Amino acid sequence: MPKTKAKPSPFPAEPALLRAPRAVIVGASSGIGAALARRLAAEGHRVAVLARDKARLAALCAEITATHGEVRAVAYPHDVTDLKAIPALFQRLVKDLGGIDVFVYCAGVTIPVGIDEFDGDKDQQMLQTNLAGALAWLGRAAALFQGAGAGQLVGISSVAGDRGRVLNPAYNASKAGLDAYLEGLRNRLTRRGVHVLTVKPGFVDTEQLKGSPRVFAVISPEKAADGIWKAMRARKQLVYVPWFWRYLMLVIRLIPSFIFRRLSF
Numbered sequence: 334m335p336k337t338k339a340k341p342s343p344f345p346a347e348p349a350l351l352r353a354p355r356a357v358i359v360g361a362s363s364g365i366g367a368a369l370a371r372r373l374a375a376e377g378h379r380v381a382v383l384a385r386d387k388a389r390l391a392a393l394c395a396e397i398t399a400t401h402g403e404v405r406a407v408a409y410p411h412d413v414t415d416l417k418a419i420p421a422l423f424q425r426l427v428k429d430l431g432g433i434d435v436f437v438y439c440a441g442v443t444i445p446v447g448i449d450e451f452d453g454d455k456d457q458q459m460l461q462t463n464l465a466g467a468l469a470w471l472g473r474a475a476a477l478f479q480g481a482g483a484g485q486l487v488g489i490s491s492v493a494g495d496r497g498r499v500l501n502p503a504y505n506a507s508k509a510g511l512d513a514y515l516e517g518l519r520n521r522l523t524r525r526g527v528h529v530l531t532v533k534p535g536f537v538d539t540e541q542l543k544g545s546p547r548v549f550a551v552i553s554p555e556k557a558a559d560g561i562w563k564a565m566r567a568r569k570q571l572v573y574v575p576w577f578w579r580y581l582m583l584v585i586r587l588i589p590s591f592i593f594r595r596l597s598f
């Protein structure tokens with residue numbers, strides 16, 4: 334049987350000593366993930382960007398290449414709910430990039446539900462994208478980093494994970510689950526030289542926010558990406574973006590249940 338030639342990496346070859354940090358962002362076709370891809374590329378990273386929308390990923394990579402005059406971002410179309418595809422795609426990323434230094438899970442959906450509505454399909458869609466996909470990807474990256482004794486894992490969670498609320502219990506559950514998983518990874522991997530960052534944005538002006546009722550203090554995706562990058566650089570464990578959500582959520586977490594269940598947010 335004729336041997337098939339291994340595909341060369343789409344990233345330009347670099348001398349090992351001058352190698353740029355290599356990042357993967359899952360959920361990078363729009364919003365916070367796209368802004369973070371631009372930021373990491375500007376900070377000298379090579380970035381693999383993943384999401385379902387091929388055209389948007391291609392446009393993002395073309396923009397980043399044009400900005401820097403060299404290929405710093407490459408697109409890998411992928412649907413995170415296709416869990417079976419993850420092992421092979423992960424291996425391909427490791428091969429194309431020559432290793433991974435930073436892994437960011439940003440994919441997420443919020444599907445609006447009525448306050449009296451219980452829709453199992455909507456709930457499953459949120460759980461599969463925000464939590465099952467996150468565990469499948471982050472678990473692989475965690476194993477790689479544990480073996481290497483280095484690496485940075487970043488999970489984009491939400492202030493919505495801090496309490497179960499009347500508006501969207503399944504979204505709250507998906508983000509609370511992600512918080513617990515990231516904390517568990519941190520407790521396992523800090524001793525192995527791996528940094529794990531949990532990011533909790535407040536309201537960010539992205540497609541996901543469209544249709545959300547009663548938003549305030551909305552920030553741009555670029556501002557969110559700036560907060561995330563600074564927390565990555567400072568090797569923080571948990572960051573609220575912007576910072577004041579830490580205190581707002583502290584107050585919200587302290588509201589006793591007998592009052593909280595009478596509130597409508």
Ligand SMILES: NC(=O)c1ccc[n+]([C@@H]2O[C@H](COP(=O)([O-])OP(=O)(O)OC[C@H]3O[C@@H](n4cnc5c(N)ncnc54)[C@H](OP(=O)(O)O)[C@@H]3O)[C@@H](O)[C@H]2O)c1
Binds near residue numbers: 384389534
């Ligand atoms: N905006 C906010 O106010 C806010 C607040 C707190 C937390 N967050 C979190 O921030 C993260 C990014 O959201 P965003 O606000 O930037 O919204 P966004 O612009 O809608 O971005 C969501 C990203 O997730 C990707 N995605 C969704 N489903 C996917 C799937 N099945 N497979 C692969 N990728 C998928 C989307 O790409 P494709 O559609 O191309 O697949 C897109 O790149 C989410 O985890 C969200 O929960 C957002």
